[in-house]
Structure formats: C-alpha cells, structure tokens
Amino acid sequence: MATKVLIIAYSWSGTTAKLATALQRVTGGDRVDLTVAAGTFPNDMYATSDVANQQLATHQLPALTNAVPDVSAYDVLLVGGPVWSAKVSTPVRSFLQSLSNFSGIVAPFYTDAGTPGGYENDFASLVTSATVASGIGLTSSELQGANQQLASWWQRLTTK
DSSP: OOEEEEEOOOOOOOSHHHHHHHHHEEEEEEEEEEEBBBTTTTTSSHHHHHHHHHHHTTTOOBBBSSSSOOGGGGGGEEEEOOOOOOOOOOHHHHHHTTTTTTOOOEEEEEESSSSOOTTTHHHHHHSSSSSSSEEEEOOOOHHHHHHHHHHHHHHHHHHO
16 A cells, blocks of 8 residues: 655745655655745744744744645655754644644654754654654755655655
C-alpha cells in the first residue's frame, strides 16, 4: 500500500517553500502552505525573531489564515518551517497544536542559517499523539543539489 504523505510548510522568506517543493518532488505527497495575516511579521529577520519571542512569551501564537485538510487521511506528515532562535516558528507551532488526534508519523523539515540548535527537540515536545521521526534541516546554500540527500532521508523514514 502506498504511503499517503502531506507536506505542510510555513515559509517566512521563501527558503522553506523551496525545500517543501523539493520534498514534494521526492515524495509525491500533497502540499499545504501555512499562511498568517499580512503584516504579522516584519521583513527584517531580527525584528521577526523579536515578534516571535513576544508571541511565545505571551502564549499568543498567530492564527493561520488558510484551511488545512483533514490530516487523518494521511500516514505521514512532513511539517516544515524556518528555525527561529533555535525553536519552531510560531506559525508552525499554531499548526502543531491542531494535531492532538493524529496518530501517524510526523517528521520535521526546516531551514536555518547554520545554527538549528535544539529545533528537533523543540518540535518533538510539541507533538503529543503521533510518532515523531528524525527530521532534515538545510541552509539556503545547501538546497541546491540536495535531491539525493532528501531522497535518502525519505527512504530511511519510510523503511523503518
């Protein structure tokens, strides 16, 4: 039986969207891009980090502005976003809060500036009912020519 895959991604700068597109080619999965209201985050990376840290401190995560399909129809969710201060971005956190009844496999994919820190541990702490698999993270410069690396990761993920 074929594995049903949903790729869910939030991309602040476009880099994670490129990774999601590459993963879609490798997996053949469906895809949803998470969105938030225009103006939620500034165009400056450091100012965005400040906004996100304030959202975390006040427990006021941004609302997602698009519908996400019923994830129970999928076996694997690949959930992607940028690394913000070594943590899961707040839009991705908003999505992960909705996974309380998903019992399949969830794997993170992420983009960073070379310092993911404890991203995968933070991600795993946000997923309570599903099995969290090891993720994959790339910098924007690593995206070019990463198809073999992504294919190997996907093969390891689906042959366990």
